[in-house]
Amino acid sequence: MMSVKNQIEASVRNAFAKLDIDEKFAKVSVSNRPDLCDYQCNGAMGAAKSLHKAPAQIAADIAEVLSGDSIFSKVEVAGPGFINLSLSDSFFGDSLHKMDTEDNLGYDSAAKSGTIIMDYGGPNVAKPLHVGHLRSAIIGESLKRILRFTGEEVVSDIHMGDWGLQMGLIITELFERGADPCYFDEDYTGDYPKEPPFTISELEEIYPAASLRSKEDKDYYERALLATKELQEGRRGYRALLEHIMNVSVSDLKRNYERLSVEFDLWKGEADAAPYIPDMVERMKADGYAHISEGALVVDVSEESDTKEVPPCMILKSDGAALYDTTDLATLVWREEDYHPKAVIYIVDKRQQMHFTQVFRCAKKTGIVPEATQLTFLGFGTMNGKDGKPFKTRDGGVMRLSELISDINDKMYEKITENATLTGDEARQTAETVALAAIKYGDLSNQPSKDYVFDVDRFTSFEGNTGPYILYTIVRISSIIRKYNEDEAPGAVSMPASDSESIRVLMLETVRFSENIDSTVSEYAPNRLCAYIYGLCNAFNHFYHETRILAIEDEAKKASYIRLIGLVKKVLVTSIDLLGFEAPERM
Numbered sequence: 001m002m003s004v005k006n007q008i009e010a011s012v013r014n015a016f017a018k019l020d021i022d023e024k025f026a027k028v029s030v031s032n033r034p035d036l037c038d039y040q041c042n043g044a045m046g047a048a049k050s051l052h053k054a055p056a057q058i059a060a061d062i063a064e065v066l067s068g069d070s071i072f073s074k075v076e077v078a079g080p081g082f083i084n085l086s087l088s089d090s091f092f093g094d095s096l097h098k099m100d101t102e103d104n105l106g107y108d109s110a111a112k113s114g115t116i117i118m119d120y121g122g123p124n125v126a127k128p129l130h131v132g133h134l135r136s137a138i139i140g141e142s143l144k145r146i147l148r149f150t151g152e153e154v155v156s157d158i159h160m161g162d163w164g165l166q167m168g169l170i171i172t173e174l175f176e177r178g179a180d181p182c183y184f185d186e187d188y189t190g191d192y193p194k195e196p197p198f199t200i201s202e203l204e205e206i207y208p209a210a211s212l213r214s215k216e217d218k219d220y221y222e223r224a225l226l227a228t229k230e231l232q233e234g235r236r237g238y239r240a241l242l243e244h245i246m247n248v249s250v251s252d253l254k255r256n257y258e259r260l261s262v263e264f265d266l267w268k269g270e271a272d273a274a275p276y277i278p279d280m281v282e283r284m285k286a287d288g289y290a291h292i293s294e295g296a297l298v299v300d301v302s303e304e305s306d307t308k309e310v311p312p313c314m315i316l317k318s319d320g321a322a323l324y325d326t327t328d329l330a331t332l333v334w335r336e337e338d339y340h341p342k343a344v345i346y347i348v349d350k351r352q353q354m355h356f357t358q359v360f361r362c363a364k365k366t367g368i369v370p371e372a373t374q375l376t377f378l379g380f381g382t383m384n385g386k387d388g389k390p391f392k393t394r395d396g397g398v399m400r401l402s403e404l405i406s407d408i409n410d411k412m413y414e415k416i417t418e419n420a421t422l423t424g425d426e427a428r429q430t431a432e433t434v435a436l437a438a439i440k441y442g443d444l445s446n447q448p449s450k451d452y453v454f455d456v457d458r459f460t461s462f463e464g465n466t467g468p469y470i471l472y473t474i475v476r477i478s479s480i481i482r483k484y485n486e487d488e489a490p491g492a493v494s495m496p497a498s499d500s501e502s503i504r505v506l507m508l509e510t511v512r513f514s515e516n517i518d519s520t521v522s523e524y525a526p527n528r529l530c531a532y533i534y535g536l537c538n539a540f541n542h543f544y545h546e547t548r549i550l551a552i553e554d555e556a557k558k559a560s561y562i563r564l565i566g567l568v569k570k571v572l573v574t575s576i577d578l579l580g581f582e583a584p585e586r587m
């Protein structure tokens with residue numbers, strides 16, 4: 001089924017064609033005067049110039065044609081030539097029925113050709129996840145689900161940071177702390193111990209300690225640099241340590257992401273790109289793209305039209321070590337080989353914009369990916385505290401993701417047990433479900449590129465534009481339907497008539513699902529979907545407060561209301577699944 005907006009546009013286009021008016025003017029938008037109409041077309045104004053006719057006259061002609069279309073209950077010309085369109089009851093009835101009975105709520109999810117790779121998450125191995133990684137995971141997961149819903153084939157890759165200086169620092173620190181000498185003995189040829197020489201909590205403590213010391217101790221820093229380079233060159237003992245580090249951290253990461261309902265198809269990292277580096281570098285040299293500048297190997301990527309300097313892409317440091325640019329380019333090499341993707345979307349902190357500009361230009365220039373491949377950097381803003389500064393712990397440290405989640409869980413648990421229908425395990429579990437919605441919705445309801453304030457009190461509130469409010473609405477609908485089903489056997493019923501303002505608004509909001517999915521994908525903006533479901537919840541709650549659904553005596557009418565709110569619930573449940581969270585049974 002086409003979205004409502006597209007159906008209306010098709011009808012308006014026909015009318016334009018019939019009257020020999022250029023169809024490019026046949027654009028329709030959601031009404032900015034919902035008190036007057038549902039949609040509007042302002043095309044008569046645009047067409048007037050070339051037709052040498054008064055816009056009001058053109059609008060009247062178009063309106064005349066459109067008024068014969070059963071989609072509309074009312075077609076009116078207003079002002080200098082606006083065409084105001086209102087949808088008819090029969091159109092609502094048909095559309096709502098289709099949404100209720102077709103797959104994917106009537107959204108046209110026909111399979112699209114080509115693969116999209118999504119690069120999000122991007123945790124750094126052996127460093128604790130911090131709130132900066134939260135946004136990437138939340139936005140990426142949601143966009144992946146939305147793209148799949150629209151019929152795209154998406155492969156998600158976590159792209160762990162596991163090839164940089166932090167590895168050399170950890171190796172150096174392990175040496176200092178007296179880890180088994182076999183890892184550091186270059187003459188050792190035997191097997192390495194199976195057990196890792198640390199636990200995850202030790203590992204989490206080792207990295208910050210090493211990082212701190214490297215800033216004060218020049219010799220230590222030099223040794224860490226050397227260890228990083230030797231690891232990259234394949235030194236056996238260091239590779240064995242890397243494997244331990246990976247094993248320990250990946251299982252910890254998996255637990256963390258599972259808690260967030262975030263899933264990846266590929267658990268690859270920078271290190272997986274390493275085998276592709278030598279060949280890639282050779283080709284860049286042979287084709288004349290790479291040259292030495294101040295000892296380092298670089299590729300120039302500046303363009304004449306640049307208004308801001310774009311420095312060269314750094315391929316190898318003077319000591320031959322790989323850099324962030326290098327691993328990202330080599331990652332594109334294997335992605336191209338394995339998937340030949342039509343698009344690669346990176347969901348990363350917007351402060352990395354320049355890095356991606358350089359990498360994308362270099363990848364195209366050197367032919368790592370074809371010119372037609374769409375490389376998209378979706379940079380997100382910072383999550384700030386109420387003070388407007390990056391979110392911190394109470395004592396000013398970097399807030400760990402696990403800490404943040406636990407804090408919100410506790411807060412939610414308090415609230416839920418306060419208003420108190422739930423106790424014990426159910427209360428705990430419900431608190432976790434609602435807390436996740438609070439966190440994710442709080443994030444996703446903002447435009448990705450904007451900084452936002454993570455306001456715990458506001459995000460966990462059951463009122464206003466929040467995750468808990470959305471869930472609360474779903475739970476409310478479930479409870480009405482449950483009560484209804486206790487004494488009625490629901491049969492085949494039609495959708496209700498739009499006999500009050502509040503039910504009409506509810507129906508209108510409901511049928512707008514598909515067009516909101518369209519605008520959400522076309523802008524990669526889950527905040528669009530959030531705004532849509534917030535409006536839908538408001539429309540439902542308004543209707544609910546005006547209508548004592550279960551007390552209605554006319555059984556057929558009551559049944560039709562139940563059918564409509566059942567559909568509203570489906571739309572909400574589907575939408576929050578696309579955002580990456582779910583609703584509890586009760587709350």
Ligand code: ARG
Nearest residue numbers: 119122123124159161328348
């Ligand atoms: N690990 C990086 C960081 O924490 C993010 C990785 C983003 N993805 C990429 N392909 N570079 O900043």
